[in-house]
Amino acid sequence: xxxxxxxxxxxxxxxxxxxxxxxxxxxxxxxxxxxxxxxxxxxxxxxxxxxxxxxxxxxxxxxxxxxxxxxxxxxxxxxxxxxxxxxxxxxxxxxxxxxxxxxxxxxxxxxxxxxxxxxxxxxxxxxxxxxxxxxxxxxxxxxxxxxxxxxx
Numbered sequence: 001x002x003x004x005x006x007x008x009x010x011x012x013x014x015x016x017x018x019x020x021x022x023x024x025x026x027x028x029x030x031x032x033x034x035x036x037x038x039x040x041x042x043x044x045x046x047x048x049x050x051x052x053x054x055x056x057x058x059x060x061x062x063x064x065x066x067x068x069x070x071x072x073x074x075x076x077x078x079x080x081x082x083x084x085x086x087x088x089x090x091x092x093x094x095x096x097x098x099x100x101x102x103x104x105x106x107x108x109x110x111x112x113x114x115x116x117x118x119x120x121x122x123x124x125x126x127x128x129x130x131x132x133x134x135x136x137x138x139x140x141x142x143x144x145x146x147x148x149x150x151x152x
Contacts, residue, residue: 011045014074014147018049020059021066028067048072048119050147051107052079060110072117074147075107078124094130108142117144 015027024047031045047069051057057080063073077100081089090096096104104120111118120138123131123146138146 012048012071013045014048014050016050016076016079017053018051018063019053019055021062021064021070024049024063024066024070028069031069043067043069045069046071048074048117050074050076050079051103052076053083054080057103057106060106063110063116064114070116072119072144073107073111073114074119075104075121076147077104077121089124094133112142119143120146122147 013027013031015024018024027047028043032042035042035044047067049056049063049070049072051060051073060073063070077089077096080086080100080103081097084099086097086099088097089100095101108118120134120141120143123134126134135146
């Protein structure tokens with residue numbers, strides 16, 4: 001894990017490249033001294049684990065009870081597509097390609113079985129109407145929200 005240097009601690013943090021619950025625990029141990037220094041209660045900074053690597057899919061059960069800080073699992077289709085060396089996230093009809101659709105479903109099932117929120121992955125380069133369709137689709141499937149990323 002890389003060093004974490006913050007001048008002021010946020011209320012929550014997204015953990016990229018989380019491959020198992022131990023990664024969440026390690027981040028929690030990294031955050032605890034800063035919380036104490038700021039006079040905040042231990043565990044006050046919440047974590048969303050981004051599922052962006054195939055290894056994480058194989059270890060989804062390890063996120064259950066990994067840390068009280070963990071509030072959500074998030075499907076990161078862009079990261080998974082990159083890891084799989086998949087040339088496209090979606091097919092010509094706008095549907096996620098098969099391996100990513102399966103991964104998305106697994107993240108949703110895992111989040112729900114762990115009692116966590118579930119967030120769907122970001123969409124890139126879409127017009128507002130297409131983005132709204134994908135947001136509506138995620139909601140209909142049972143996701144609590146979608147990840148938004150600033151491309152800058």
